[in-house]
Amino acid sequence: METLEKIIMQMHPDRHFHPKQLELFKFVGEKFEQDKDCNTVTVFAARPGCGKSTAIQGFIQKCINEGKGAIIITDSIERLQEHKDIYADDELQGLDDFQRLYFKNRNRITLITKDNKDTEIPRQRYKPILLITTQRYAQMEKSDLIQFLTFVDDNGDKHKRNIVIFDEAPKFFRRVNIGVTELNAMDTALKEGINDLCDKDTKDNILFQFRKFSEYLQMKIKQLEYRRDKNTYLYWYDDSRHETLEDGTDTYRVFDNDAEFLRLFHAYLPSIKIKYPKAELVMRMIFKLIKDGGFFVSTKVKANADNKTEYGKTFFVLDNCTEKFKLDPEVKTFIFDGTANIDCRYEGYEGLFEVIDCEDYVVPLDYMTVNLVKCNTSKTALMDQEDSEMKLSLINRYIKSLQLDADDTLFVSYRNLLENNVFAENGLDAINMGHFGGLKGFNHWQDRHNFIQVGLNTFPELEYLLILFETQSELYDYARHIFTKNVESVIAWFDDLTGHGKRKDRTKITYGLTSTQINDVRESQITSDMVQNIYRCAARNYDNRKPVNLYLVYDYDRLDGITQMLKWELERLGAKFKEHDLPGRKIAKSRVRTPAGGNDANAKTQPQLFFDWVESIVDEQKEWKSKDIAKSIGLTTEQLIELKKSNSDVRKILADMKIPHKNLYKKSNLKNGGNFLIINPL
Numbered sequence: 001m002e003t004l005e006k007i008i009m010q011m012h013p014d015r016h017f018h019p020k021q022l023e024l025f026k027f028v029g030e031k032f033e034q035d036k037d038c039n040t041v042t043v044f045a046a047r048p049g050c051g052k053s054t055a056i057q058g059f060i061q062k063c064i065n066e067g068k069g070a071i072i073i074t075d076s077i078e079r080l081q082e083h084k085d086i087y088a089d090d091e092l093q094g095l096d097d098f099q100r101l102y103f104k105n106r107n108r109i110t111l112i113t114k115d116n117k118d119t120e121i122p123r124q125r126y127k128p129i130l131l132i133t134t135q136r137y138a139q140m141e142k143s144d145l146i147q148f149l150t151f152v153d154d155n156g157d158k159h160k161r162n163i164v165i166f167d168e169a170p171k172f173f174r175r176v177n178i179g180v181t182e183l184n185a186m187d188t189a190l191k192e193g194i195n196d197l198c199d200k201d202t203k204d205n206i207l208f209q210f211r212k213f214s215e216y217l218q219m220k221i222k223q224l225e226y227r228r229d230k231n232t233y234l235y236w237y238d239d240s241r242h243e244t245l246e247d248g249t250d251t252y253r254v255f256d257n258d259a260e261f262l263r264l265f266h267a268y269l270p271s272i273k274i275k276y277p278k279a280e281l282v283m284r285m286i287f288k289l290i291k292d293g294g295f296f297v298s299t300k301v302k303a304n305a306d307n308k309t310e311y312g313k314t315f316f317v318l319d320n321c322t323e324k325f326k327l328d329p330e331v332k333t334f335i336f337d338g339t340a341n342i343d344c345r346y347e348g349y350e351g352l353f354e355v356i357d358c359e360d361y362v363v364p365l366d367y368m369t370v371n372l373v374k375c376n377t378s379k380t381a382l383m384d385q386e387d388s389e390m391k392l393s394l395i396n397r398y399i400k401s402l403q404l405d406a407d408d409t410l411f412v413s414y415r416n417l418l419e420n421n422v423f424a425e426n427g428l429d430a431i432n433m434g435h436f437g438g439l440k441g442f443n444h445w446q447d448r449h450n451f452i453q454v455g456l457n458t459f460p461e462l463e464y465l466l467i468l469f470e471t472q473s474e475l476y477d478y479a480r481h482i483f484t485k486n487v488e489s490v491i492a493w494f495d496d497l498t499g500h501g502k503r504k505d506r507t508k509i510t511y512g513l514t515s516t517q518i519n520d521v522r523e524s525q526i527t528s529d530m531v532q533n534i535y536r537c538a539a540r541n542y543d544n545r546k547p548v549n550l551y552l553v554y555d556y557d558r559l560d561g562i563t564q565m566l567k568w569e570l571e572r573l574g575a576k577f578k579e580h581d582l583p584g585r586k587i588a589k590s591r592v593r594t595p596a597g598g599n600d601a602n603a604k605t606q607p608q609l610f611f612d613w614v615e616s617i618v619d620e621q622k623e624w625k626s627k628d629i630a631k632s633i634g635l636t637t638e639q640l641i642e643l644k645k646s647n648s649d650v651r652k653i654l655a656d657m658k659i660p661h662k663n664l665y666k667k668s669n670l671k672n673g674g675n676f677l678i679i680n681p682l
Helices: 004-011 019-034 052-066 077-081 099-102 117-126 134-137 144-151 178-192 200-224 258-267 269-275 279-293 321-325 381-384 388-402 414-419 461-471 474-483 488-497 519-532 559-570 585-592 607-617 626-632 637-646 647-657
Strands: 041-044 070-073 109-112 127-130 151-152 156-158 163-166 173-178 232-236 242-244 250-251 293-304 311-318 332-336 353-356 367-375 409-413 433-435 450-454 548-553 576-581
Touching: 004 019, 019 041, 019 052, 041 163, 052 070, 052 099, 052 127, 052 332, 052 409, 077 311, 099 109, 109 117, 109 200, 117 151, 127 151, 134 321, 144 151, 156 332, 173 279, 173 461, 178 200, 178 269, 200 232, 200 258, 200 293, 200 311, 232 647, 242 576, 258 269, 269 279, 279 293, 279 311, 279 474, 293 433, 311 461, 353 488, 367 559, 367 637, 381 388, 381 519, 388 548, 388 626, 414 433, 450 519, 461 474, 461 519, 474 637, 607 637, 607 647, 637 647
Parallel strands: 041 332, 041 353, 070 127, 070 163, 109 127, 163 332, 367 548, 367 576, 409 433, 409 450, 450 548
Antiparallel strands: 151 156, 173 311, 232 293, 242 250, 293 311
């Protein structure tokens, strides 16, 4: 039996592998062979660029050689689909390693997508290797996935696919709506899916029970919707459907006779799913909604024909996808995720995951310099605030001052800004740029030695709350018994959480939760994304020794949790950190500040008056005395002295303007000519 690293070397005889990569291949191969603890999901936190895809491809080849089966969850299927009509070996030129592996072994590998599932699901029984996308795997019911555990070899003998491998972070949960649309679809599916073989009275009783429940839930939706005429979020639970039996067992009644209803539902499930493919999922989530409660959302959609605002209203429940990581007591699941050691999701789910840090298989990053550049670069700060244009101008000037080679640089920021060519003046075109959420799976930039990220990849606060709920199941108990006590308070809490309330500092929001819990989740997810982005450049290459410079523009002081997590991840490998203020940021902030206690919209602060005066000077060679400067901006000499003491930017500008050995000042001494949106770079 050949080892994994040996097979990989045979597959790539002309490729150089770093010794640490070969050690990792050996370790992973041994884990695949020896780790049979199917109650635990083993996670390799091997850094991006370690050769994860190569290891998985080598394992696929190993399984084919040995006649073994495996299920591989990978979004690389899309790359294979692009070339599905290739049949001859001479057509394989220009394809990547995974594409060549697939096309040389199409009689042993099948891939299932949304488009080909009707033809490929039957065929997968005769091919040992099954490929499924991350999204498809999460969407399928566990009962449907179990059918993939068996395949038949060329002799007609049955074998088990006893290993499942995710080539990246899986989906841990998904939102499932339970609203009017789903209830009506289920009603139709029950009516048409339970055929005439069923006793008419029994069928009528089942339909009656469901319609009774449907009317009840739709009434609850209306009651919650009409609480107010704006977007509403809350947690809902109806304790009247909870009952504790004499033996202490808790039951949650959905229908008049849950056992009888479910018996008939499952008996006719195949025909019901033909009418409504999501029927099994929706029914599971209905029972979860009644047992645990669920989130209610009413969001503004549009104005109707009468010019009245319509609202999309629904309950939604979280479907725990981690249950699909344990398909069978004899099937072992592995996950490759380069940032698993800083992703809080792996800390939840009651010890389901064993995260292996893989520190023995990394290489130093002592060639890396991380420049943290301080500026508020949230979406709102760069797109929707009075000084947004000013901030973007400062950022562009800073980037331009770095004088980086565009073809040796990867630039990452918000999609809207990139599509509007906000940073085009820096000589960076589409091939040099990527937007948040759009870098995954691409290695186009792995030879680039400069990386710039402006902003952070964030999600609505509600998404972080959902992660918290799914990873810490005890929060459902809290939500049921606390959130439902005072609905108006809960609505206000969600308003603050989602940014629609009065509270400005959302990091301090609490309603029974500790003030740091949601913040911890947010910081974990943002940092994980940033690290993944960083490894898209030359730092990805194990053999790289050339300097790599990172420029991360965000408010690193205010978001210190992210900063500390990032430092922990990179400094231990030798990366050096430098912290800078975005040149001109403080002055830009002063330029838009409103004077305290004034009602005059045109009033200006003393620093603003000073900056205006400098920019207004036409004769740059003119020499100014302190008293003349004070008079020009409407201050006394004493007030100008106090302004110099209190404002570092004013103090620095005057120091630059000062004529050596004279108590005189002139504008020509300023290198930037006094335009305070263009400050000398650090």
